[in-house]
Amino acid sequence: xxxxxxxxxxxxxxxxxxxxxxxxxxxxxxxxxxxxxxxxxxxxxxxxxxxxxxxxxxxxxxxxxxxxxxxxxxxxxxxxxxxxxxxxxxxxxxxxxxxxxxxxxxxxxxxxxxxxxxxxxxxxxxxxxxxxxxxxxxxxxxxxxxxxxxxxxxxxxxxxxxxxxxxxxxxxxxxxxxxxxxxxxxxxxxxxxxxxxxxxxxxxxxxxxxxxxxxxxxxxxxxxxxxxxxxxxxxxxxxxxxxxxxxxxxxxxxxxxxxxxxxxxxxxxxxxxxxxxxxxxxxxxxxxxxxxxxxxxxxxxxxxxxxxxxxxxxxxxxxxxxxxxxxxxxxxxxxxxxxxxxxxxxxxxxxxxxxxxxxxxx
Amino acid sequence: xxxxxxxxxxxxxxxxxxxxxxxxxxxxxxxxxxxxxxxxxxxxxxxxxxxxxxxxxxxxxxxxxxxxxxxxxxxxxxxxxxxxxxxxxxxxxxxxxxxxxxxxxxxxxxxxxxxxxxxxxxxxxxxxxxxxxxxxxxxxxxxxxxxxxxxxxxxxxxxxxxxxxxxxxxxxxxxxxxxxxxxxxxxxxxxxxxxxxxxxxxxxxxxxxxxxxxxxxxxxxxxxxxxxxxxxxxxxxxxxxxxxxxxxxxxxxxxxxxxxxxxxxxxxxxxxxxxxxxxxxxxxxxxxxxxxxxxxxxxxxxxxxxxxxxxxxxxxxxxxxxxxxxxxxxxxxxxxxxxxxxxxxxxxxxxxxxxxxxxxxx
Numbered sequence: 001x002x003x004x005x006x007x008x009x010x011x012x013x014x015x016x017x018x019x020x021x022x023x024x025x026x027x028x029x030x031x032x033x034x035x036x037x038x039x040x041x042x043x044x045x046x047x048x049x050x051x052x053x054x055x056x057x058x059x060x061x062x063x064x065x066x067x068x069x070x071x072x073x074x075x076x077x078x079x080x081x082x083x084x085x086x087x088x089x090x091x092x093x094x095x096x097x098x099x100x101x102x103x104x105x106x107x108x109x110x111x112x113x114x115x116x117x118x119x120x121x122x123x124x125x126x127x128x129x130x131x132x133x134x135x136x137x138x139x140x141x142x143x144x145x146x147x148x149x150x151x152x153x154x155x156x157x158x159x160x161x162x163x164x165x166x167x168x169x170x171x172x173x174x175x176x177x178x179x180x181x182x183x184x185x186x187x188x189x190x191x192x193x194x195x196x197x198x199x200x201x202x203x204x205x206x207x208x209x210x211x212x213x214x215x216x217x218x219x220x221x222x223x224x225x226x227x228x229x230x231x232x233x234x235x236x237x238x239x240x241x242x243x244x245x246x247x248x249x250x251x252x253x254x255x256x257x258x259x260x261x262x263x264x265x266x267x268x269x270x271x272x273x274x275x276x277x278x279x280x281x282x283x284x285x286x287x288x289x290x291x292x293x294x295x296x297x298x299x300x301x302x303x304x305x306x307x308x309x310x311x312x313x314x315x316x317x318x319x320x321x322x323x324x325x326x327x328x329x330x331x332x333x334x335x336x337x338x339x340x341x342x343x344x345x346x347x348x349x350x351x352x353x354x355x356x357x358x359x360x361x362x
Numbered sequence: 363x364x365x366x367x368x369x370x371x372x373x374x375x376x377x378x379x380x381x382x383x384x385x386x387x388x389x390x391x392x393x394x395x396x397x398x399x400x401x402x403x404x405x406x407x408x409x410x411x412x413x414x415x416x417x418x419x420x421x422x423x424x425x426x427x428x429x430x431x432x433x434x435x436x437x438x439x440x441x442x443x444x445x446x447x448x449x450x451x452x453x454x455x456x457x458x459x460x461x462x463x464x465x466x467x468x469x470x471x472x473x474x475x476x477x478x479x480x481x482x483x484x485x486x487x488x489x490x491x492x493x494x495x496x497x498x499x500x501x502x503x504x505x506x507x508x509x510x511x512x513x514x515x516x517x518x519x520x521x522x523x524x525x526x527x528x529x530x531x532x533x534x535x536x537x538x539x540x541x542x543x544x545x546x547x548x549x550x551x552x553x554x555x556x557x558x559x560x561x562x563x564x565x566x567x568x569x570x571x572x573x574x575x576x577x578x579x580x581x582x583x584x585x586x587x588x589x590x591x592x593x594x595x596x597x598x599x600x601x602x603x604x605x606x607x608x609x610x611x612x613x614x615x616x617x618x619x620x621x622x623x624x625x626x627x628x629x630x631x632x633x634x635x636x637x638x639x640x641x642x643x644x645x646x647x648x649x650x651x652x653x654x655x656x657x658x659x660x661x662x663x664x665x666x667x668x669x670x671x672x673x674x675x676x677x678x679x680x681x682x683x684x685x686x687x688x689x690x691x692x693x694x695x696x697x698x699x700x701x702x703x704x705x706x707x708x709x710x711x712x713x714x715x716x717x718x719x720x721x722x723x724x
Binding site (some may be wrong): 143174178179181183198199242246248251253257307310313 | 675
């Protein structure tokens with residue numbers, strides 16, 4: 001496989017989506033009410049390693065239950081439950097649940113990889129992207145999403161200048177850790193609810209999400225990467241006014257409005273990602289707002305896992321959002337915030353791209 | 363029923379437990395390794411209303427799965443699953459799961475109440491407290507536990523004087539809200555793990571826990587009490603050094619060490635509690651450290667539910683710890699912290715009492 005090739009897919013709806021994107025209109029209604037969101041995926045980034053996989057949670061036909069699928073380099077989709085049945089493989093996990101698959105560990109992973117390899121080789125029973133409605137890979141997390149604050153130095157510095165609340169001015173010795181409620185989880189192309197009576201300062205925060213595989217407590221930094229199942233594109237969408245001014249300096253509530261944490265469109269398993277090549281990018285209505293390298297991350301993933309798991313047991317399927325780089329709206333001059341009709345695009349290069357419209361609640 | 367009567371139960375092990383309590387020795391080993399923790403319950407506080415119930419999650423024989431029980435005024439226990447089968451009632455919920463029962467709403471509640479009434483009347487098949495190992499009523503919450511900070515004025519004031527970190531000095535317009543991880547949940551008589559290499563400033567915070575019944579979003583203050591399923595005794599046990607100094611002012615991590623949130627011994631359903639009569643009390647090794655009335659609470663429960671549910675969907679079984687009064691260890695002069703062998707007792711009058719030893723991790 002050519003690692004540098006970007007698979008530009010011929011997707012019938014892409015031209016239409018593109019023009020909607022530019023005008024900032026109509027996506028929200030189109031994607032959730034009629035078009036399957038897979039049609040919005042125009043590029044499947046190549047994997048860094050041959051043994052990596054892209055795993056998503058999709059609805060494959062109207063009214064069907066969500067199920068786990070593998071997404072191939074050419075954008076074709078394998079329905080893992082159906083394919084296992086066709087190959088007469090008795091799965092060690094529930095193929096309708098990403099959490100069940102993650103818990104199955106190396107045995108489940110080996111089993112799934114074999115199924116995908118056979119299906120890819122046979123090239124039968126593959127589905128097209130346009131047939132799938134993409135949900136968050138983990139639609140209902142087992143507990144709150146862990147998040148790291150101030151984890152890119154340039155974001156730390158812009159925050160120091162822009163904030164009204166009390167924040168220490170010294171570089172941190174330990175990562176800032178907070179959580180987002182489980183109802184923040186949202187699909188990769190689903191709308192972010194906007195309620196002006198609650199917040200008029202909705203802001204973007206593009207982030208690389210880490211999905212924990214094997215759980216553990218007091219995980220040493222040198223062992224931490226063995227506990228990573230994979231990566232996904234994530235946006236820690238934040239109501240700044242609620243975060244900074246309303247609840248005494250604790251960020252939880254301003255970070256936890258329903259639907260304010262889209263993830264997807266899939267998880268790339270750890271072997272498929274070269275972290276040093278990862279860039280974290282946010283665009284609003286097509287205009288780039290954030291763009292930084294994993295190399296600029298202050299506390300790297302091994303340190304984050306070690307700090308988080310100190311006295312706190314991590315579980316398979318736990319999600320860690322690793323922090324956002326500079327370029328968020330509240331730190332801009334003048335400040336910028338999201339408004340209904342805006343399109344927030346979050347790209348993690350080598351992993352995937354999600355695109356969420358802001359939609360006023362009625 | 364005499365509302366003022368306190369049912370002093372004749373429990374064979376109570377004398378032994380009392381002497382262990384005074385010496386601060388041995389409870390931890392005794393309760394978890396051999397004695398069923400029900401033997402530690404010496405008083406069952408009377409209910410404020412006849413239609414209230416005490417519901418617990420217990421293991422009723424060695425090796426059995428946890429199941430939901432009702433605890434009667436005289437301390438006798440009804441195994442709800444077994445009793446429903448005996449009464450030939452097909453339950454609308456899974457009687458081994460408190461969360462399943464809470465989700466079943468008014469229909470489940472009416473069904474369970476009828477079963478309990480018949481069993482109480484017949485006085486057969488009742489079990490003794492000593493037969494039960496009491497777990498947290500909700501051993502594994504669906505997501506993080508919500509907590510309110512600075513919710514008693516005297517605690518706010520003592521905190522202002524004692525803290526090194528940056529906290530606003532003005533009285534809050536909105537409650538401070540943070541969360542504790544799901545692994546903080548601990549049984550009513552189980553040990554709190556102590557790891558001096560992580561924290562040497564373990565502190566107590568006795569709190570009234572509210573258990574949400576019917577879920578909802580943007581719940582109005584005037585409707586909020588309809589969403590309360592019941593109450594339990596809770597301790598927001600806190601590693602002060604981790605909370606205040608290690609993670610940039612966000613409290614999550616210092617509040618979220620495994621086992622640092624015991625709850626129980628049961629949930630008293632809302633109809634069984636008169637909030638104005640509730641006192642929140644903490645004792646360490648038998649010495650009273652905190653004692654305040656619900657009336658001193660700054661943001662009362664309706665306001666807390668309204669603020670929390672603003673843009674954030676609450677679910678059946680969600681747990682809200684409503685804040686702690688003054689008297690915590692870090693604000694004392696000199697400061698006091700928990701150490702291995704200490705016994706932390708949390709009493710919510712009219713609800714229940716939990717008692718947790720501090721035990722060094724090996």
